[in-house]
Structure formats: structure tokens, C-alpha cells
Amino acid sequence: MIENIREYIEESNKIEGVHEEQAVENSLAAWQYLQGKERLTHEVIRQAHLRIMERRQPDIAGEYRDCRVYVGGHVPPEPEQVKQLMTELLGAANRPETPVDALRWHVRFEKIHPFADGNGRVGRMLYWWHCRQIGVTPILFRAMDREGYYGLFRGGDASAD
Known part of the structure; x- marks a missing residue:
């Protein structure tokens, strides 16, 4: 569903102000890891973050x-x-049915902000994983539209859908 994963990763990193090639390589390794996963678990998410x-x-x-x-x-x-x-x-992680479900899950993840750093990059990658699971091409969030992307997270709380 994602023809050029490198472009998605580079744009995702730019949103966070991360420009090093090593960061792209690390994210490619995380994406490769996620490709073999049929379900998200605490361990899968932590391993993606680790990579x-x-x-x-x-x-x-x-x-x-x-x-x-x-x-x-x-x-x-x-x-x-x-x-x-x-x-x-995670109870809702493994049953997205629509692109909107995937995006809502991503917003909830970001509002929880489970890691000290790297949440945006991990969260966007998990959104891509959800889109792959339901067979749709995810939105490519571009750094030049950072404010529009961040607008997704205004309002509500971490437990809200």
C-alpha cells in the first residue's frame, strides 16, 4: 500500500526536526520489523520504538x-x-475497519504519549501499519503541513475515541 516507504519515513522524521540518515535507517528497520507482525502488543510497540x-x-x-x-x-x-x-x-489496535479507525487510534496513541521521546515517529508508523492491515494507502503527513497534522490532536483526552 505504501509504494515509497522511505518518503513516508523522511517526511515523518522532518515533522520532528530529525534529518540524519541514520534516523531513516533506524525507521526502515522498525518498518521491516512491523511487516512481520499480525497483531500489535506492548512488546511489538516497544520493539518498534527500540529500533x-x-x-x-x-x-x-x-x-x-x-x-x-x-x-x-x-x-x-x-x-x-x-x-x-x-x-x-491495544484492545482496539487489532481491529481497525476503516481509515478513520486507524487515524483515531493514532490520535489516541499520541495523546497517551507512552514514550519519553519518539512518539510521533512511532505513532505514524503504527498508523501506516493499521492502514496496511485494512488495505488502504495511509495519508502522507508532510513536514510542510505540520500545523495541520498537529491540529488532529487538539481537544479530547487520551481515553476518548
Whole structure:
């Protein structure tokens, strides 16, 4: 469904201000890993994060956050809530039926913000995975439309659909 995964990855990284070739290679490794997965689990998501972040921030790679984070004007849930919220989110992870379901799941993931860093890159990749599961081409979120992309996350809370 994604003809040029490198373009998706490069644009995804640019949204976060990440431009190094090594970051692209790390994300390609994460995408390859996800290709063999039929279901998302805590371990699958943490392994994707590990592959994306292991050379950039090895101390947090593959681990749910244990600290508070602030994302623009949004304050994600307390670190103690992350595992439970992710468990709830995973309940909906393996049954998307429409592109809107995939996008809603992505928004919920980003609002939980389960990692200390790398959430956007991992979350967009999981959105692509969902789109692949239902046989549709995902939206290519471009860095030049960063504000439109971030607009998806305004309002609601991490548990809302």
C-alpha cells in the first residue's frame, strides 16, 4: 500500500526536526520489523520504538516513559497510567475497519504519549501499519503541513475515541 516507504519515513522524521540518515535507517528497520507482525502488543510497540530510538537515545529506547512530558499545550497522562492506557488502546489496535479507525487510534496513541521521546515517529508508523492491515494507502503527513497534522490532536483526552 505504501509504494515509497522511505518518503513516508523522511517526511515523518522532518515533522520532528530529525534529518540524519541514520534516523531513516533506524525507521526502515522498525518498518521491516512491523511487516512481520499480525497483531500489535506492548512488546511489538516497544520493539518498534527500540529500533527507531536505540542509536539516538539508547537510555529510553523501547521503554514506556517513567517521567512527565509536555507536548505543546497538551499534558499527557501520568507515567503510572501509561501501561493501563496502552492496554486499553491495544484492545482496539487489532481491529481497525476503516481509515478513520486507524487515524483515531493514532490520535489516541499520541495523546497517551507512552514514550519519553519518539512518539510521533512511532505513532505514524503504527498508523501506516493499521492502514496496511485494512488495505488502504495511509495519508502522507508532510513536514510542510505540520500545523495541520498537529491540529488532529487538539481537544479530547487520551481515553476518548
